[in-house]
Structures are given as C-alpha cells and as structure tokens.
Amino acid sequence: MSTPLLEVNGLKKYFPIRSGVFGRKTGEVKAVDDVSFSVMPGEILGIVGESGCGKSTTGKSILRLIEPTDGEVKFENRNILELSNEEMRKLRKDMQIIFQDPYASLNPRHTVEKIISEPLLVHGMKNSKERKERVRELLEVVGLSGYHATRYPHQFSGGQRQRIGIARALANNPKLIICDEPVSALDVSVQAQILNLMEELREQFNLTYIFIAHDLSVVKHISDRVGVMYLGRMVELTTKEKLYEDPKHPYTKALLSAVPEPDPDIKKERIILKGDVPNPQNPPTGCAFHTRCPLAMDICKEIRPEFAPVEDHHFVACHLYNDKQ
Amino acid sequence: MKLEETNNQFQEQNLPPHDDNVMDEEETEAVSPWRDGWKQLRKNRLAIIGFAIILFFILVAIFAPLFTSYSYDQQNLADRLHPPSKEYLLGADHLGRDIFTRIAYGARVSLQVGFFAVTGALVFGSLLGILAGYFGRWIDMLISRIFDIMLAFPSILLAIAIVAILGPSLENALLAIAVVNIPIFGRLVRSRVISLREEEFIMAAKAQGMKSGRVILHHILPNSVAPIIVQATLSFGTAILEAAALGFLGLGAQPPTPEWGQMLADSREFIQLAPWTMLAPGLSIMLVVLGFNLIGDGLRDALDPRMKN
C-alpha cells in the first residue's frame, strides 16, 4: 500500500465550560478525545456514532474549521495544524467539506452561480468567462442544469441544494472531501440519489472521502472502512466487511443490531442499550461505555482501554479484547 | 394593521424538503430575497403611507423654491406674527418671515441631518460591530465595553455634551447625533455577525479557503443588511428628533437656517400671541418621524420577521 493521504494522530478538541462570578473555566467538554486514524488515497472512510459523539467535530477539526486542542493532522505528510493561516487557506483547495444541512450551508443571498464560482475565484481563476463555463460543467456533473445557475438557494429542494453543495466542494478538484452527514437531512428516496451521485463522482474524479454519518446503513452502502465513535473516542475501526460481519466492540454490536435488515426473514437479536448517553461534561471514568455496556467488567470502570489492533486492520478499544492479546 | 403579518420568506430552513424535481421548469424566474421583501412591503398599507409622507417631504425639500415666492430668510418686520392667510399660508414668524417657506426649506435641513447622521453612525457602527463580532477576543471585549459605556449615557445628554465641547452648529449637532448612534448600530451588527459566524454557510465559505475580508464582505455583510436597513430607517426618525431637540435647546442650526426644532423654540415665546407658529414645525417633525417609523416597521415585517420583538 502507498502512503496515506491523511493521517490523524491523537486529535483532541476540548471545549471549555465557564461559569461562576468571574467566568472562570470550571470544566471542559472533551468533544474529541485522542482520535487517531489514517485515510488512503481513493478510499472512503466512514465514521459513525450517535449524535454528540464528536464525529462532526472530528471532521471540522481536520479541516481546522474548528481549531483542535491538540494532536497532529498530516495531509500528504504535512502537519496542517502547524501551517500559517495563509498556507492553510491555500491548502483548502485540496480539502473540501460537504455539510449536513443543505439549507444552512448555502448563503441565501447568493445565486448558485456565485456560490459555486466563489471558490474558483479565491483559488485563482480570475477569468469570469472561464468560471461561468466551469460552473455549468459542475452543475451538469452533479445532475443539475446550466440554467439553474441564476437562481437562489431557496428556489431549490433539499436534494438539489445538496447537489449544489457537492458542486461547490468539487469546484477546485479537491483530493479529500469530508462529508459531514450529507444525506441525513434529506428524504430517504433522495438520500439514495445523492449517495449514488457521490459514488459516481469518486470514481470519476478519483476522490477520497471521509464519510460521517449517524447510522450504519448509510455508511455500509458507501464506505471501504468504518470507524465507530462513542463520547469523543474512536472505539472500533476496520474494513466494512469485518465490521458488519464480525463486530468486536459491544457498542458496535448494539448499533448494528438497530440497522433494519432488508430481508424480514432474517431473525436478529436486537440489543437495546440501557440508559442515556452520559453527560459529555462529565464522562464516566475508565471505558466511557461501561455505564451502558451489557458486558461491562470491573476493570472497565477504572482503566481506559487502549485503542489497539486485535486483528489485521481491526482496531478496537475494549478490555474484552485487550485481555486476549 | 398588518403589523403581525409575518411572512415566511426567510424561513426557508423550516420548509419541508421537497421532492427532488419540483422546480425544474425552465421558466421559473430567479427570485432574489430582496425582491420578495419588496413585494411584501408593497402589500403593507402603512408602509406605503410612510413612503408617501417621506416622498412628499423629499419633493418639498427639493422643489421648495417653486412652492413659494419668499425666501426663507426674507424678513418683513411689518408683518411679524401675521396669522395664516392667503399671503402667508401658515402665517409669519416673529421676524415676518413666511413660515410655510421656512418649513419647506427646513425639510432639507432635517432630511440631510437624518441622512448624514445615520450614514455616519451606520458606517462606523458597522465597522466596529464587525471587528468585534468577527474577531472576538480582546477586540470584542474592548469595543463592547466602549459601547456599554456610551449606551450608559442617555443619548440626548451625550449629544448635548458633545455639542458643548465642539460649539453649537448644525454640523456639530449632526456629528453628535452620529456619535451617539454608533453603539446602536455597532451592537446590532456585532450580534448579527456573532450569530452568522456560527452559520454553516459562513463555515462553508471559510472551508472554501476565503480570506476573512472576503467572508465579511461577501457573506456576513449582505446577510446583515436587512436588520441594518430596518434599524437605519428607524434611526433616521430618531436622528431627526434628536436634531430637533438640540435645535430646540439652541444647540443646533444657527440662524437664519430654518431648522424645525429651532423654529419651535423661537415660536415658544409667542404661545400667547401667536400659537399657530408652533403648529407647523411640530407637526412637520412628527410627520417625518412617523413616516420613517412606518417604513421601518414595514421593512422589518418584510425583510426580517425575526427582529420583531
């Protein structure tokens, strides 16, 4: 295998909590707590987890849309957290994002033309005719028509808007696109169309995706490898096949049991997780999942399990497996 | 009364997702949010009345010389305090000047004061508000505290103090009014910027690799324009009131400039002899302010229903 396109090591993002008379920092939310993984060129890495588990923050931290607290993000072997603002700005040509909410992520006062051509302009395409051409091309690539260019976002449906968002992300031929739950706001029927489009585009333009989603069914469809996050930590990471066939972490198992099977005859034991997601301000000691884990042991309450490979390309953070090694 | 007639033009976020191919007919016109606002505004009867009032005063201001055979400073001491008549439509003041003529020329003064004071406050207020809102941290701390302190003084008092420092004149009154209005715009823009900064399309703009300046100019500002316009319209009225108050206290325009507040102050002495001299200037101030308030209300309903309370 070649060198990874993106390498994330020990990424952390803590949000301070301030309160009291002086607004002192009285605690912090560890939204992303020591997450590491890498992405190969042309690969689609899925990241799943319940809402609030820090997967979106992870995605935005990688792009420095949120400044990480600590860690290392290497893109093509450059630690981008050390780049100056201007260097980072230039690098954004190669790293793009598609947002979850197609309604909120498009400037309501700009025409589609302007929305898509703006990234072209800021990365050096000064000729407006050229830009116009490119916008039409991109619109057609994502399945819209050239005449849509003069309209405003509010004149489009959700799926169409997400297509615009994709066109915008594609504008400068990026190498990596982080897709932050790109279909979760859409109708199910539209979801499939968008997912198909994204897969086509990957092949067409040789893209690499980090695909963030909160349900496994979507990720299953599109990913090569999948990472599972819980309370700011990565708990399992492996190839799609292994994850779906042989999930290791109890949390992954629980998630998988909730995925509806297309074939109603296949009987499946549904694992219902007890309790709520703990307060991220005050996460449980040891393994963060132990409060809800059906298989929790004493050690889980005290020691945080290491995120370690149990098999080839199969990383898990769970004492059940750490013991076996 | 259409004050409550909310329209959902700007609440696209709340619309249910459409089917993917709903609006694909080629004929569909490109509808900009501005045009929607204008459409909405045209339906608002009160706003139209407001426009009519302001338009009337603008026309009067422009064509003042055509309405009258007098000049605003032409004295005719023999006719002082002449009651309204054919000769003097609204009567004559204590120097025998035609009040109608002075009101007409006074419209120029008031509208100009309103315009320049609001423009000044808007430009500087927005600038500071953007700086504070976009960059946050100590810049925000500093600017916000300055706004707090300025707002701690009743605006007319602060304006009086500023005029006391600079000396009474129309220009200084205008400057004072602009200064006291800066924090109003500043705060508005700052809070707009802060809420916009969290919006995804701003993050998207950053993700595209845009520079801060471009993000502010092309994304944050255009989306803050609606509330700023509404505030500017309302402030227009307030500024005219404040200018008139300063004029009334003798701190505004200098004679023989026909400033309405000052005309009111002049006529105050003749409340026993010639009460009609007080009517026209007072009514004019009230009408112009009313006009701007009506337009402001209409704009708020049309452009930015969220600002309503």
Add this chain to the structure above:
Amino acid sequence: MFAYVMRRLLMLIPVLFGMTLITFSIVHLIPGNPAKVILGEGAPAQAIADLEERMGLNEPLYVQYGNYIMGLLQGDLGTSLKSKGEIAQEIWPHLAATMELTFFAMLFAVIIGVNAGIISAWKQNSWFDFLAMVFALIGVSMPVFWLALMEQWIFAQELGWLPAYGRQDSRDPIAEITGFYVLDSLIHLDFERTITILKHLVLPSIALGTIPMAIIARMTRSSMLEVMKSDYIRTVRAKGGGQFLVIYKHALKNATIPVLTVIGLQTGVLLGGAILTETIFSWPGIGRYVYEAISFRDYPVIQSGILVIAFMFVIINLIVDILYKKIDPRIKY
C-alpha cells in the same frame, strides 16, 4: 442567581470606570476656563491665575483625574462653581424631582400602554385596535418638547385645567422629608396637598410618558397576539363566558416582559427627554440642573450630574436584567 448578580455587579466596574473617564474628559474638553467663569466679567489676570492654582487646574490631567476619582470614592461630587455649594447635597432634590416625574411618566406609560395593548389584541382589527395603534404610531414619533408645549398651551393656558409649571403650589410649599413630594404629602397625611401635587404631575408625566406608552402598547399587543394563539386561550375562548377576565389576568402576566424591556430601554430616553420637559414645565429636576450647568460652564456640576444620571440609568438596567432573570431563568447573557 447570586452568582449572576455578583457577575453583573463586577461587570459594572469597568463600565463605571469608563463613565468617569468620559465625564472627566467631557469637562476637560469643553472650551472655557472655569476660573474665569467663577470670577465673572472683568476679572484681573492675576486673580484668575491664583484661582486656577487653588482649584488645582495647573496639575497634570492624570493628577486631576486621580483626585476626582478619590473624591468620588469618598462620596464627594465636588463643589458647584456657581453656587459654591456641595454638589452631593444640591443634587438630591433635583434627582428626587426627576425620579418622581420619571416614575409617574412610567406609571402612565405602563397603565395606559398595557391596557391599550391587551384590548387591541383582544379586539384585533376592531376600530379600537385601529385607533389605538394609530395613536401608538403617532406617539412613538412625537417630539416630546412639542407635545409639552401643546399641552401647556391647551390645558394650562386656554382651558386653565392644570398648572403650567412647577411641582407644587408655590404659595404653600411642602415641608420636605424625602424630596418625593407625593410621598411627603402622604406622610404628612395632607391629602389635599397630594392632589395639588398630582395635578402638577399630570402634564409633564404625559409629555414624558407618551413615547414609552406607545412602545409598551405595541409590544404588549404583539406579545398578546402570540399568547392568543396558544391552546390555553383557545380553550378558554371556546368555553365562552367570563373569558375576558380570564384572558386579562393571563395577559397581564405576559405583559411583564415587554414592560420590563421598555423600562430598561426607555429609562435613558426618559432621563434625556426630562431635560426638555423639565425646561418647559419649570420642573426643578436633574436634567435642568445639568443643562443650566452646561450653559454656565459649571464644570463640577456637569461632570457629576452626567455621572449621576448615567449611574441611575445603569442601575435601572441592572435591576431590569435581574428581574428578567428572575422571571424567566432561561434568559441567558
């Protein structure tokens, strides 16, 4: 709650500090020489120089500012150049006069505004609603000083119903206790005098209270309209019978927030408007005290007067914010 109040109080410190800085610089930027003002027409140069020295006007600015702050911390607002009296003592009766006027103006605004707003919303689109809202719109656009003049002309001069000036019948002045004349007359159990004093309050209170009244009416109406859409009200309405009182009670509760908001926002406007109203109605309040000090260049009075007014404004806003928080703990700052 306690932490919130404490934090607000702490946040007040830089604001208060900034306020002293502003008042101090206003006074030092106003052209004119206090020593000359004191000495009046035709004073010899030597006398002026001597006086400047005695007043500490030769000291560097930061020393003067330091002295000013030290004085303030000890409750010393300085000495009036004009009357040579202690400002801290002189200012109280003026402040009381303004506070009484402002209170009654607000009372007028709240009572009329809230009720007009509720009835307008209840009878939405009726002639009452239309008239009330037209009046409210005109009220918001009203030049206070013009309204005051018109009132004086019509009610004092032409009709002779109400007194044209002052706080009381000057032939028979009240023995002051608190400086709030209504309160004082009640303490004296002199109800006839209370009525006289209230009569003096009517015209200026209306002049001053009109703008907040109009704003309160409009805000109450729109917040009421939202309440009327609620299920609770729909149920009451559906039941019929005695519904107006039920809704009225309900509406009053809902009026608290707009009323508080307006009190917070408009106090400054009122205190400013008081300068004009007080001049027209010869009301011996703090606005006139400061305004006259400006025309006589009585620097210490300008400085302390503006500071006291701003301080009042800040405190009222603080109280309003705390009340907000108490009424609706969801509100965050």
Add this chain to the structure above:
Amino acid sequence: MKLKSSWLLLLLVSFVLFLAACSGDGGQKTDKGATDDTESTEESSEGADESASGEKVLIFARGGDSESLDPGSTTDGESSRVTRQILEGLLEFDKESFELKPALAKDWEVSDDGLTYTFYLEEGVTFHDGTPFNAEAVKINFERWADPEHEYAFADDGFVYSMYGTMFGGYKGDEGHVIEEINVINDYEIEFKLSQPLGYFLQNLGMSYFAITSPAALEEYGPDISEHPVGTGPFKFVSWTKNDSIVLEKFEDYRVEGLPKLDKVIFQVIPDPSARLIALRSGEVDIMDDLNPDDAAVVEGEDGLTLLTRAENNFGYVGMNTEKPPLDKKEVRQAIRYAIDKQAIADALYAGYATTSKNPLPPVYLGYNDDVEDYEYNPEKAKELLAEAGYPDGFDIELVMSPTSRPYMPDPKTVAEIVQNNLAEIGINVTISSHEWAPYLELTQNGETELFILGWSGTNGDPDYFLSSLLHSSNKGSSNYTYYENPEVDDLLDRAKRAVDQDERADLYSQALEIINEDSPMVTLVHSTPVLAISDNVINYVPHPSTSESLAEVDFAN
C-alpha cells in the same frame, strides 16, 4: 407569577386613584373655566394672596435662579434681587432712581479733599440671628471683601468679590485700591480713609452688593454663608430649593416700624417667559419679571393685571472688535452704524418699550451728551463709507451672540437676525454663531470675536460704570470687549473718575462721548424699558432700574 400580577395590580390601583384625584379636581376647574376668563383670574388671585393660614404670601416669578445669597461674592442680578430683601448696606437708592438715601447709616460726612468719609450708624439694629449691628460688623464685611487672606474671605472655596474689585479699584495691596483704612470710632461711628478721591464712592455704597452680613453668621456658617444669608433686612431667609424657589419670611424686629407688610415672599423660578405669564394669569404667581415685550399688549388688555416698567438704565449694542480688520477702519465701523435700522429693532422687538440710543449711556445719566450726531439708518451713506474704506463689495464677517435673554435685550437671536439682514443690504455677509452665555463672554473678553451683541446695565447710577468699564483701554481683556483704545478718552475718563465735583464730571463725560461717537467702537442700538406684569391687588410695588427693589412696603390690596 403571583408576584408579577400583584405589582401590576398595584400600579393599576394607584393609577386609578391618580386619575380619580385629577378628574375630581378637573371638574371643579372646568366650572371656573366656564365663567368669564377675567373673573376666574381675579377669583383665584383673590383667594391666593392669603394662604391657608391667613398669611400674606407674595410669589415673585422670575426667569433664573440666584447664583449665591452672599451678595458680595456675586455679580448676578437674580442674586441681588433676593439679597436686597435680606441684607442692607450703609446706604440705599431711592425707590425709582439712583438718588442716595440713608439705610444702616443714618447720616454721613465727607471731608473737603474727598478722602475721608464718616458714617453714623443706626442704633439698636439687630441681625436676624439676634446679634447687634455695629461699626465692627461694617469693618469686618469690608475687610472680608478687600482681603483674600481674611478669615471670612473663603477664597479657598472659590469666593471672589469681583464687584468690590471693580468698584473700589482692586483689592488690598493693589495700586488702585482706594480704601486705605477703615477706622471704628465707636460702636455707631465709622470712618473710611481713601488713598485717592473716587467720584462715585457714596454711590457704590448704595449698591446691593455691599450689604452687611452678620459676623456671627460668617463665623457660624463659613463658606456656607452663600446659602444662609443673615442680615438686617425686612425679610429673613427660610429655605432655598435650587432651580425652584427661595422662601423668605417677615423679620419681626425690622428696624423700620410697621414694615414689612408681607408675611412671606417666595421667589419662584419659571425659566420660560410664556409659562411665567400663564402662571400670572392663572393667579399662581403675583409678580412676574422679564415679560416678553410682545406680551405687554396682552397684559394691558387683561383685567386683573397691571403692566409696569423699569426706568431705562441700560443699552444694547453690536460691538465691533476695533483691532480686527476690517473693523479696525473707522469708516467701516461708521458704515455698519449707518446700515443698521435701530428704529426697526426698537419697534419690532421691544414693542415700543425701548428708545433708540446714540450714546453708550442712558439719557438720565450724568454727562449724557444729547448733542452728538446720531447715525440714522442710511444704507446709501453706509455703502459710500464702505467704498471709501476700500470695501465697495462688502466682506464676510462673523457675528457672535448668546441667546440668553438679558434686560437690555430680551431676544438677542432675533436682533442678530435683523442685523444680519441689514448688513446684507450693504454687501456685508454675516454668519451668526451662538454660544452659551459663559463661553460667549469668555470669547468676547479674549477679543476672539469680530461682531458681537451685548449690552450693559447700570448698578450704581454712575456713568463711570458704563464708560470706563466698556471703553477704557485698561479694561481690554475684561469688560472692554471692543478693544477700543483712545488715549484721549482714557484721560478724560480717568479725570472724571477722580473729580469730586459732579458738574465737572458731567462735562468730562460729555467730551468723552463726543470722541467715542466719532470713533464708533459699537453700534448703540436701544435703551430698553424692561416690562413686567403684576397682579392688580399687589400694591406699593415699584420696580427699580437696578432690577433689585425692596419689597418691604409691598402689600396686598383689601
């Protein structure tokens, strides 16, 4: 929730009470309004002159508050108006003129060289605080004014006795200071020794600024004496609500038997002249000063009110800074005098209660020169003079003024506008700029103005107070606002000041006025006759030209 509705309820209840109170009384008033207007005024004022307790209370309405009630340390007319009732000097002026009358000094003698004045004081007079009035008290007061180091001078508290400095040539130790020593001969005899003769020394002593304060009160109150005046006058000080009212009450032991007639006098501040008149018409006040001359006709036409005038004791003028070009050219100044229509100003703004003036001195004054040639309104001549001076096309100039109403000029702003209009006719383009009173005076004193509008009122009835103050070159930078300088005039004025023979003085002043008229440092506009209005049932009230008159003899009819 309970809390909220209850406070609103409380507000509601209080407002209902408030409305009920007003409407109840309003109804009563309406009845009154329904009857004849004049009747109601009479009715209310009749009821008003005696308060609930049957006392005679007079309300005197005026435009501004007093600055200080320590008469020596202020030059403010509104202050002396009040102190005149509380404190007395050695001498006083006659009711309607500046003729001297005995007051605390029942008799006096002047030495032939004019350097020694001996006063014989009234015996058995006590101050309001019960301490006796005597020669020692007089000496303490004069020394307090003369010497900033004196224990009662309170110089550290900003007390300055500028009127003393002006009238007596400076302070202790100054070269021009005329009072060399004061000798107490016995309790009721005191002697002033002067270093040089002063033509108007006695005249000064009649001024209300030089009234005697109880030394015990100076000791007791210290610098607070400015708010606790204690004198020998007909009325005692009771209270002072700043910017509102000053209350005085009858001094039972007043030295003149049977006076004062009134039990209480209240000086009420009503800044706005029209509100003042409304108050008078409705019977809320008994006397109002500073009536707008335009309203004089209203007062005359109304039963129950009487119009009074003060004797002319002032003049209003447009000053020209004689050091600033082009005003440094005599022809330009004369041209401006010809261009301004004084008669129109007198007619329009003073409603006839003013006469045009040609001398900077009122006609009743010693030395008034009726022979000087007046500058009649003549724009043609003005243009010629301008052309002669080299300005055939006129020029631009600034006219500075303060809108504050003064006795000599009730509406300076309007005067400024008329002057602007007049000068435009001869090509002089005037820009008006207005300032508050205090900074305005400072500007003109510093000679930073070109044209300005001012006036001067007499206080001791002596021409020196007009001419030396305004036109002697030694007063440049203080009261010589025009920066006029003519050695000949200086000499004439100096000689007139020292001369003791009044005829000789009159002659010297007449000569000076002749030169001044030619040099034209100012456009003398008018001598105004300030008008005031009183309620008909106020009797024995006589306005004094100095604006301060004793109210001791004032009474109510019936």
